[in-house]
Amino acid sequence: MSFWRGLFGSTRPPVAAQRLQTFGGDTMGTRYNVKLVATTGPELAAIQTEAHAAVAAVDAQMSTWKPQSDLSLFNASEPGDWFAVSPDLASVVALGLEISALTDGAFDMCVGSAVNHWGFGPDTAPVDVLAPPTDLPSFRSIAVRLDPPALRKTGPVYLDLSGIAKGFGVDAIATVLERHGIAAYMIEIDGELRAKGTRPDGTPWRVGISQPKPGATGVHHILALPTTAMATSGDYRRYFDVAGQRYSHTIDPRTGRPTTSTVASVTVADPDCARADALATALLVLGADKGPAMAQHLKLDALFLIRDEGGLAEKMTGRFDRFFG
Template sequence: MPSIAVLAPPRWRLLPILLLGALLALAGCAQDDTPVELQGRTMGTHYSVKLYGLPDTLSVEQLQAQIDARLEQVNDLMSTYRPDSELSRFNASDSGDWFPVSLELAALVALAERISIFSIGAFDVTVGPAVNLWGFGPGQPPEQLPSDAQLAEVRERIGFPRLEYRLDPPALRKEKPGVYVDLSGIAKGHGVDQVAAVLESAGVTDYLAEVGGELRASGTKPDATPWRIAIERPESGVREVHRIVTLHDAAMATSGDYRNFYERDGKLYSHTINPITARPVTHTLASVSVIAADCAQADALATALLVLGPEAGLALAEAHDIAAFFVVREGDGYSDRATSRFAALTAE
């Protein structure tokens, strides 16, 4: 798709799912070799920021308050766990008329549509009805697995042709009642980008920002070395480093099937839902890390490639010069597969 060049990271940046502890341990120091570190809660997870060179005109408390306020705004627009959020009010509406929303929300839906087209539907924010049916939305896991009839019904409400957006004036419109938008595959990355925007507006140029494992890095540590990030071993109940990569002015996100899942009758069901089948993915791909120009793109692309699986995902990423790192289950262990772009960007 011609316009997808926007999605492929040029000399841009890098970032995967990381261990917060390893992330903090591997980052460096500042002006006085002492970093400023901020942490908080958002989007049902945590965020962290490590930075050097805090401007004299701004206190740590003021900067944290600005970050917290910006992330609250993102939640108020896009959370499906807040019934009064802008997105939840759209989801609850049965109207087929244009529903006024913020430009920020409409623009993120526009980006999501481009990635949906690029990935041939592997990424699709209208997958919400299936996410909820399998118990990975605001509700609880179901006592019984969805029936074929239930899956057939939700598939009738999934697909970008059932959702429209416009940017001027910004609004969303659904084809039929029951269309439900879930931005969980892109919203955390967007949150990281908003934290980065707050930092850069404050004059901070050397930082590592993270929300729930999605990252964005800028500048270097005081000794001019780049940020080093740990990609996590994709194993439930284990917090081990799988690989270390360096980040040079980049954003990285990771999608995996090993953190959010449940078991029924000895079988594991992952939160990663294929929008085409409305079922959890079942292939051997455990995690995908993507480096992109911004974290929202990296987040959505990582989700799309995870849905596609080890062969189709790698082929699509390689064909479009996307920097992606795949961890695949093989027997009792794992194998790694990286695109040539990822290998070039992470070479030291």
């Protein structure tokens, strides 16, 4: 009896099945959500703890809403001297400066004072739509050093990382999952996401691009994701109206005013979510003509949803159509 059991029915405990696991939490004024393929047990609990700690650290370092964050302390510092910051903050600012240079300033972290002026930052002063900010520092006012990590400004500058920090938070969670050997996952923070592998049944991770209309809950496109990161910027979620004019939370750093183009949303795919996040913001600012031209120049896979008289028109660059299916 034991002979046949040894051949056909091992007495070793069965290997736990890999199945879909989910968890999430609050961060950066919104929520993060993680789906992964793994077994239950102590390792999954450790992954959840480490993922939450990773994204909480990003918020603690890069929030303008937290007075004691690294970023807030740098914003309050005097110009001239190097200001020590965390390695992650230095890396994010370095990437932001790279995207600023690539997009001719359409993405610029120095937009913070204008963001506050229009009431989209922690400063809740009444908005004067007739007097936009005139003192517009640019990314050229910022220097970054990675070792030892530090920032320096040459004049009064208020950095705002809302166009890149959520993407970096997604990447930070991905780093935790990769460290634990997770080969299949999807991470999302407020529309910025990163996917790898497939679901347990072998089908791809699927996400929806929202209809870019205020208050809409429908989906414009369903995308099937390979291993990639993706970010969407739009002008339809955070805004206010004055005298029939809509003012979006996306600020054009070159004018200090909310964007007024016909582009409703831009979705960009890239290996890194932080980079996709910043590029999507820049392309939205550039508008319906210059945005696709810049995306083509940078060889980006991007989808533009553009308002026209018939509703919404689409422009795609690169191989974005490979995500339809």
